[in-house]
Amino acid sequence: MIQPLKDDTIIKMVGGRFKLTALMQKRWLELMQGARPLVDSTNKTELEIIAQEILEGKIAAEIGETSDASLTE
Numbered sequence: 001m002i003q004p005l006k007d008d009t010i011i012k013m014v015g016g017r018f019k020l021t022a023l024m025q026k027r028w029l030e031l032m033q034g035a036r037p038l039v040d041s042t043n044k045t046e047l048e049i050i051a052q053e054i055l056e057g058k059i060a061a062e063i064g065e066t067s068d069a070s071l072t073e
Contacts, residue, residue, distance in 0.1 A: 010054055
């Protein structure tokens with residue numbers, strides 16, 4: 001398991017487990033589509049890179065995010 005995910009610090013930084021999961025999924029997709037890591041990626045998996053980016057404050061969940069699908073149509 002990834003060490004930073006064993007501690008609740010990263011969960012509290014983002015605002016909960018759901019937000020952490022959503023943020024990690026979004027960033028993982030960006031990395032798979034060719035985005036460059038914002039931290040040193042030497043000998044790290046994508047999830048380790050994402051966790052480090054969150055801990056260093058390089059990425060964060062956006063407050064008031066809206067989804068692409070509209071429920072008011």
